Amino acid sequence: MNNVAVIDYGMGNLHSVSKAMESLGDDVRVEITSDASRILAADRIIFPGVGAIRDCMAEIRRLGVDAIVSQALAASKPVLAICVGMQALMESSEENGHVECLGLLPGTVKRFGGETGNGVLLDVDGKRLKVPHMGWNQVQQRQAHPLWQGIEDNSRFYFVHSYFVAPTDASLCAATTDYGHTFASALSKGSLFAVQFHPEKSQHSGLQLLRNFLAWDGRA
Template identity: 60%
Template sequence: MTEQTVAVIDYGMGNLHSVKSALEHVAPEQKVVVTSDPAVVAEADRVIFPGVGAIRDCMAEINRLGFDKLLREQVATGKPVLGICVGMQALMNHSEENGGVDCIGIFPGQVKFFGTDHKDASGCPLKVPHMGWNQVNHNDHPLWVDIPQDSRFYFVHSFYVRVDDESLVAATCEYGVKFHTALTRGNLFAVQFHPEKSHTAGLQLLKNFLSWDGRA
């Protein structure tokens, strides 16, 4: 099998060691590169777009480094692209965080705040951020192969995604409200949870991504 390169985009927001380690664990035959060089990303066979932190700071660096334009170009090539956590949120039109921030706009929709007085259906308070393990209800996309329905994934977020077009939803989760946990369109797939921190199910999703041809 010909060695393929996976580029993990580094725009200075968070330690990407755990993402790189998880990828190397599930696919030791592939070359994993953490990079802030657009040329390296453009040459890679697959792209991962992670993110942690405040969306204003993330978007400032994404725009400064030109990764907003680069991501649109990479999605247009048909190359498999995976967004993770704030990387998913940055692909939306707009986020309520930090008083309102315009994002890259590849997925049509909004990033919304759970709220300071968040409650479940019976009125019991829920902590924000949503932190820890939660069940995910998914469709039959290739990235869910060998991942049982209602598998648990690890989340850390105070804001959640609401996409405008339901046909783009690949998974949902409940935390006081039902929110869109995974989105997909063509060769682009994005998740709110951290697959690199989600043990067996998360590693399986990364393994599926590394063998995905970018088609549903």
Template identity: 55%
Template sequence: MSDVAIIDYGMGNLRSVAKAVEHVAPGKTVVVTSDPAVVAAAGRVVFPGQGAMPDCMRELDLRGLRASVLEAAASKPFLGICIGEQMLFEHSEEGDVPGLGILPGNVVRFPDANMVAADGARLKVPHMGWNRVQQRIAHPLWEGIPDGERFYFVHSYFVRPDEPSLVAAETDYGLMFTSAVARDNIFAVQFHPEKSAQAGLRMLANFISWAP
């Protein structure tokens, strides 16, 4: 049995995620896997992803991983990253596809026009680079991370939860969007902790020690 399973459904290079988790979890067994049995046996699960939502959902099903993700999200510490956060919701505008329906809400696109920063500069889509994350709830994964800390983003879509209580953080990019969600044993973020220097490593370390 592994301590941490990083789910590999063929979308994105997971090496940076694995290396970051290994760095903050010395002595722990960290595996990148597409085997549903390995996911089921792991103590905690990381669900990352890159690419387009329709492709991610298709590849997840082709590998027979849907049931394993649903079970992990219901029963053990679970961290969603980027598309791994978006896939937890009911529906995405990207390709007009259903998600896993674990959390209520939808995935929507940034508007392509009239997006401006506070200084009047035009903002481009995708949202790419460092931005501040404003914490909206107290949570163990925020421990040691200052409110307003910068994390690294690359995305054109973001989640819009139906329940305000799910919102763990927001970020301003022409509009305030949800950049992290939390419920019970699930924590999921739009940004990339593995690319976010010390703040990201601290979040991953907090996940390793989190006992929801």
């Protein structure tokens, strides 16, 4: 039995992620929980997140999820962070006027269009792009990784976000996506893999990534 813990801190598409994982086989057991002992006893862990980073970080710290994620990574347990779960790993976020995050990965979280000073985001033809970035977009793989197994480069995944991660260590970047400019849409370090897109909403490619996560031993 492949035991997967989905961290429950009240923020995230917990049930859609859980259902997607369960659809991958009868040998997959998924538990949505905030209990540290149960999370750390699982074979692998999903760290989801949806909503404002200030509220997410408040619940993460209140429930001790910060310590749980750190312990899991220290033990080389495979961890998949999704959307705001990925953003929470960084040092800080511009959202909500500046929020301190977990600092497990070097870099910050920035708002689309923030670099222009007026919040306007333009494509290469000068056409204004909507924020949030919502819908299907291509993901360019920047490094070989077991979680890309069976997924063609430039496959489309589903995004919903107004903020993006900007890692200061380029070696962490596992994939990029273009939306007004190029941003990191997947990060990798040790037994951690983090994605800005929602694999549970990304049909074939998303399910393949989740299938790869179930088979991953936490080593690149």
